[in-house]
Amino acid sequence: MTVKQRSKPRYAELGDILQSGIERGDYPVGSLLPTELELCERYQVSRHTARAALTQLLAAKLVQRRPGSGTRVIAQHEAMRYEHEIDNLDLLIQYGNSTRLQVLAAHRATATASIAKQLEISTGKDYLHLDGLRLEEPSREPIAVTEMLVPIRAGTPVEELLDLSISPRTVAVFLDASRLSQVEQVFDAVSLRANEAALLNVKRSEPAMRVQRHYRDGKGQLLMLAISKHPPGRFAYSMVLSRTRR
CATH class of the missing domain: 3.40.1410.10 (Chorismate lyase-like)
Structure with missing residues (x-):
């Protein structure tokens, strides 16, 4: 049996999926992304993986996170730097x-x-x-x-x-x-x-x-x-x- 190796870590794959959704407009600017627990259930990943994926979006300046307020989309496209x-x-x-x-x-x-x-x-x-x-x-x-x-x-x-x-x-x-x-x-x-x-x-x-x-x-x-x-x-x-x- 051939074991297929991932080209990216799971958190990076999930981050890319969420970023693509933001760029398509699935998550409009101003809307909230699914919570960490919702991401865990939807994509069958660990809490650590979900958190790392959201951190990737933070680094791209696509979202903003505030305790008790969730993760809010603030830009549709990653800022060029x-x-x-x-x-x-x-x-x-x-x-x-x-x-x-x-x-x-x-x-x-x-x-x-x-x-x-x-x-x-x-x-x-x-x-x-x-x-x-x-x-x-x-x-x-x-x-x-x-x-x-x-x-x-x-x-x-x-x-x-x-x-x-x-x-x-x-x-x-x-x-x-x-x-x-x-x-x-x-x-x-x-x-x-x-x-x-x-x-x-x-x-x-x-x-x-x-x-x-x-x-x-x-x-x-x-x-x-x-x-x-x-x-x-x-x-x-x-x-x-x-x-x-x-």
């Missing part, structure tokens, strides 16, 4: 190269006092303003909306950056690791504007993680200020800090 470990400049550039930048608009603008301070130029000087969308590969799901502010200096490829057909490639070459000395990063939380939420397919009320990056060349001059906004569940940033031994 892009996670990248970054602890040096080369890995940061790799993140840019492993995702796709879509430039939606580009124009020349005149710097206000506030913008001039951020770009380290004089008030009234021209700069470039690019609006883009960062996409995960290969799914093409949006990870973030991105504003790119570029001070115009000798060597800035102005016409190429303004040409939407080639600007994504131009940005990649312009910020090539070989010409960068450092990238300063600041993280904070903000609210999405209506047009940004629409591009990311989320509600306007959703909070976002904002990442501001100052890219500097070998002389320390600012090449670009990039401001990216990531909605919940789309991006995770990790790094490892080690004690320096002398």
